[in-house]
Amino acid sequence: MEIKKAIPIGVESYKEIIKNDYYYIDKTLLIMDLLTQKSKVTLFTRPRRFGKTLAQSMLRTFFEEEIDADGRAVDNSGYFSGKKIMEAGAQYTGHMGKYPVIFLSMKSAKQPDFEMAYSRLLTDIVSEFERHAYLLEGNVLTPAQKKRYNAVLEQSAGMAEVTFSLKFLSDCLEKYHHQKTIILIDEYDVPLENAYFKGFYDQMIDFMRSLLESALKTNDSLQFAVITGCLRISRESIFTGLNNLEVVSVLDENYAEHFGFTQGEVDSLLDFYNVSCIKDDVKSWYDGYLFGDTEVYNPWSIINYVKDTIYHNTEFPKPYWSNTSSNSIIHELVVKADSNSVQEIERLLAGGSIEKPVHEDITYGDIRQSKDNLWNFLFFTGYLKSIGKRFENRTIFLEMKIPNEEVMYIYENTIRDWFQQKIKLMDFSGLYHAILSGDTEMAETFLKQQLRESISFMDSAEKFYHGFLLGLLGGLQDYRKKSNLESGSGRYDITLIPYDEQRPAVILELKRAKRFVDMEGLCQDALQQIEDLHYDNVLIEEGYPIILKYGVCFCKKSCMVKLAEKPED
Numbered sequence: 001m002e003i004k005k006a007i008p009i010g011v012e013s014y015k016e017i018i019k020n021d022y023y024y025i026d027k028t029l030l031i032m033d034l035l036t037q038k039s040k041v042t043l044f045t046r047p048r049r050f051g052k053t054l055a056q057s058m059l060r061t062f063f064e065e066e067i068d069a070d071g072r073a074v075d076n077s078g079y080f081s082g083k084k085i086m087e088a089g090a091q092y093t094g095h096m097g098k099y100p101v102i103f104l105s106m107k108s109a110k111q112p113d114f115e116m117a118y119s120r121l122l123t124d125i126v127s128e129f130e131r132h133a134y135l136l137e138g139n140v141l142t143p144a145q146k147k148r149y150n151a152v153l154e155q156s157a158g159m160a161e162v163t164f165s166l167k168f169l170s171d172c173l174e175k176y177h178h179q180k181t182i183i184l185i186d187e188y189d190v191p192l193e194n195a196y197f198k199g200f201y202d203q204m205i206d207f208m209r210s211l212l213e214s215a216l217k218t219n220d221s222l223q224f225a226v227i228t229g230c231l232r233i234s235r236e237s238i239f240t241g242l243n244n245l246e247v248v249s250v251l252d253e254n255y256a257e258h259f260g261f262t263q264g265e266v267d268s269l270l271d272f273y274n275v276s277c278i279k280d281d282v283k284s285w286y287d288g289y290l291f292g293d294t295e296v297y298n299p300w301s302i303i304n305y306v307k308d309t310i311y312h313n314t315e316f317p318k319p320y321w322s323n324t325s326s327n328s329i330i331h332e333l334v335v336k337a338d339s340n341s342v343q344e345i346e347r348l349l350a351g352g353s354i355e356k357p358v359h360e361d362i363t364y365g366d367i368r369q370s371k372d373n374l375w376n377f378l379f380f381t382g383y384l385k386s387i388g389k390r391f392e393n394r395t396i397f398l399e400m401k402i403p404n405e406e407v408m409y410i411y412e413n414t415i416r417d418w419f420q421q422k423i424k425l426m427d428f429s430g431l432y433h434a435i436l437s438g439d440t441e442m443a444e445t446f447l448k449q450q451l452r453e454s455i456s457f458m459d460s461a462e463k464f465y466h467g468f469l470l471g472l473l474g475g476l477q478d479y480r481k482k483s484n485l486e487s488g489s490g491r492y493d494i495t496l497i498p499y500d501e502q503r504p505a506v507i508l509e510l511k512r513a514k515r516f517v518d519m520e521g522l523c524q525d526a527l528q529q530i531e532d533l534h535y536d537n538v539l540i541e542e543g544y545p546i547i548l549k550y551g552v553c554f555c556k557k558s559c560m561v562k563l564a565e566k567p568e569d
Contacts, residue, residue, distance in 0.1 A: 004272065007307040014058040018079045023272065025265050025299075028085035030055055030258040031062055032092050034226065037254075039246040041216050041225045045232050046250065046259045047289075047382025049300035049321060052228035053105065055258065056186045059226060063182050064101040067134050073097070099223055100173035102166060102183045104128055109191035114200040117191055118207060122155060125165050129153050132173065140176045163210035170221040180223035183215055189229035197328055216245075230381050232360055249360055250380060251396075253292025260289060260296035269302070275309050278317075285317040288385055288403030298382075301406055319409040329377055330414045334455065341371055345455050349411060353387060353401040375400070383407055415455050416467070423471055432476050435496075436504055438548060440561040447472075451557045465554040466510055470494055478503070497539070504546040505539045513555040523562035526551030530564065 008022035017024050034042065046052055062085070066074040076097060080086055086093060104124060111117040129152050136146055149172065151157040152165050170181035188208075195204035216225050232247050248255050261269070266287075270276045282302060289296040304320040307313075337345060344354045356375045378384045379400055388399035402408050434442035450472065456464045470483055473496065480497040496506035509526035513519045530536065530549045539547050549564035 007303050007310075009304060009307060012053040012057060014054060014061045015076075015079055017054070023269070023303075025261060025269065026084050027051065027055060027258050028058065028062070028080060028083040029088065030255065031059065031085050031095075032088045033255060033258070034059075034224070035092055035095060037246070039224065040222070041227065041245045043227045043229070043232060043245060043247045044255065044259065045229055045247065045380060046291075047230060047298075047380075049298070050259045050296075050382075051299050052259060053107070053186050056103065056105075056184045056226065056228060059182075060101050060103045060184055062096055063099045065097050065099060065177055065179070067132075071134055071137065099179055099182045100132075100170075100177045102128055102169055102173070102181060103186075104166070104184070105186040107187035107190045110194045112198055114195070114203040117194065117200075117204065118159070121191065121207075122162060125162065126153060126155060129165070129169060132169065135172050135176050141172055145172060159207070163207065164214045166211060166215035167219050167221070170215065170219060174221040181221050182223050183225040185212075185225070185227045187229055188212070188227050189231050193230070231377070232380075247360065250289070250291050251358070251360065251386070253294065256291035256294035256296070260291065261299045261302060262297075263287075263295055266297050266302060269306060273306055273310050275306060278305070278309055281305075281317045285405040288407075289382065290386055298404075298406070317405070319406045321406055322410045322413070329374070329381065330383060330411060331418060332374065334415055334418045337455070338371070339452075342453075342455055344375075345411075345415075348384075348402050349408070349415075349455070351401070353399050355397055355399045358389075358396045358398045383410070419454060419468075419471060423474065428472055428475055431472060435473075435506060435548070435550070438563050440550075440563050443561045444559060447552075447559045447561070448557070451554075451559065456557075465512060466493060469508070469510065469552070495535075495539075498544075501542075501544055502546075504548050505544040506548045506550065507535050507539075508550045508552055509535070511551070511553040513553050516555050516558065519553040519555050519558070519560040520562070522553040523551035523560050526553065527562060527564045 005021060005023040008017050008024070011017055011020075011022060016022075044052065044055075061076050061079050064076070066076060068074050080096070106121065106124070108124065109117045109120045111120055129149065133153070135141055136149060141149065148157075148161075148168065151161065152168075157165070166183065170183065173181045191204050191208060192201070195201045216222065232249060266282060267276075267279075270279055270282070282297070282305065286298045286301040286305070287295065289298065298321055301320040305314075305317055308318070334345070347354060354375070356372050356379075358379070359373070359376050360380075375384070379386070379398065382403070384400040385403040386398045387401055390397050402411060428446075431443060431446040433439070434446065447469075451468070454468065456468070466483070470481065473481055473494070476496065478499050480499070482495045482497065484493065493510045494508040496508075498505060507530055509530050511522040511526050513522050527549060530551070536547050536549065551562045551564070553560045
């Protein structure tokens with residue numbers, strides 16, 4: 001099959017996409033909106049992998065008066081041939097190639113301590129100084145400015161000097177180009193997220209505050225700035241006094257179509273590659289986000305799924321986003337969930353919704369202050385979507401739910417991993433003793449306690465209960481655990497087979513009741529099923545003298561355990 005255009009998986013350079021004729025969904029009208037609205041500093045907050053870096057690269061390519069190694073201006077107009085911005089009018093295209101640009105990505109600042117993270121950020125700043133090293137040619141800069149410039153290049157400048165480096169570079173650029181500077185900062189909150197989880201948040205906040213305030217607040221050489229990240233950071237006063245900052249979050253309709261793929265863009269993509277047959281899967285797995293009132297798909301997951309489909313690498317959708325985006329925040333929610341949070345998580349897993357007050361200036365430092373903050377964080381980072389809102393007592397309340405199947409997969413697997421880690425640390429000897437000795441009362445008590453503390457998947461409850469019990473029994477020593485294997489005339493749920501034939505073998509048949517009053521009857525049904533379908537045949541043939549047969553029925557957060565009576569001799 002001939003592929004018309006390559007799909008740019010992981011390609012975040014606008015120039016590279018256009019030069020190599022990758023498939024590109026035209027987002028160039030972002031340029032028009034920025035020029036029309038004339039905000040001095042615009043902060044776009046969007047989930048990870050929603051096209052922020054590519055958008056910043058596109059802005060740089062359009063606006064920058066780029067200078068090559070020989071000191072000559074580079075013509076980038078060819079990269080926009082046939083693009084929507086070229087039809088917008090001369091009042092917009094006239095800005096092409098007219099400004100010096102500082103482009104700084106902070107997405108690599110994920111080191112284990114402040115010193116290493118600072119060093120990574122310094123390296124990125126130095127790279128930008130190297131890119132503009134033509135400033136050192138001639139007599140545009142004074143000897144003192146050249147000395148200061150070289151100190152940054154050689155990484156001999158102190159941290160205090162580095163915090164003013166972006167402002168200093170913009171001053172130098174304006175002096176050379178006779179035009180104010182555009183500053184583009186991508187993923188500015190990655191260093192903050194990393195520092196939060198690694199334990200040096202306060203140090204990183206102090207550095208970032210000084211760096212960004214000098215560049216954006218007190219900078220007469222600034223034309224405008226565009227910043228991207230997942231969260232708005234204001235409570236730590238990074239942007240204190242910046243009264244011309246426009247924050248565009250997922251709640252805003254403004255600029256909504258410029259990040260992520262709209263329905264029309266997805267339809268065109270699927271039609272182009274003749275894979276409209278996966279349209280329903282694409283919608284259920286990767287749609288579901290709302291930016292303002294605009295329906296948006298996850299672009300990273302869609303392009304991966306389309307590529308895997310056209311090259312026959314998969315027959316089914318996959319959770320592509322789960323491998324790229326930090327899931328630590330869901331882990332934080334699950335591990336620290338109280339009884340109310342457990343109920344809310346279960347409601348979400350069952351496809352329901354929760355309502356929470358929304359705080360747009362939620363920060364990493366605020367996460368542990370209250371559970372509401374944690375839910376807010378999940379919303380702004382793409383793990384929940386808004387399906388309704390109301391305004392009461394000067395507060396916006398959002399009704400939120402899990403956006404799609406892909407994010408549901410992330411929740412379920414995070415919870416499953418957490419449960420497996422939790423049971424490794426617990427003492428289950430009481431449960432094991434109860435099951436091997438026939439103490440149904442003790443077994444019931446233990447299982448009920450664990451159910452109350454666990455998060456269940458109510459939309460697939462039978463599967464959950466089976467995995468739940470099998471997980472608890474995982475630490476039982478000297479026993480083989482078998483599950484859903486052929487035996488007799490049917491399939492039993494769980495069997496425990498001892499290595500020592502003198503110890504009891506165990507058969508557990510599980511049922512799920514919708515009403516508590518049905519539990520006892522279903523336990524008896526389970527025991528009868530064991531007998532009718534001869535689940536014990538293999539164990540008898542192998543010569544196990546003691547076989548305990550249990551009917552176990554679950555209903556919501558409760559369970560009942562019944563032991564088959566021994567037949568009379």
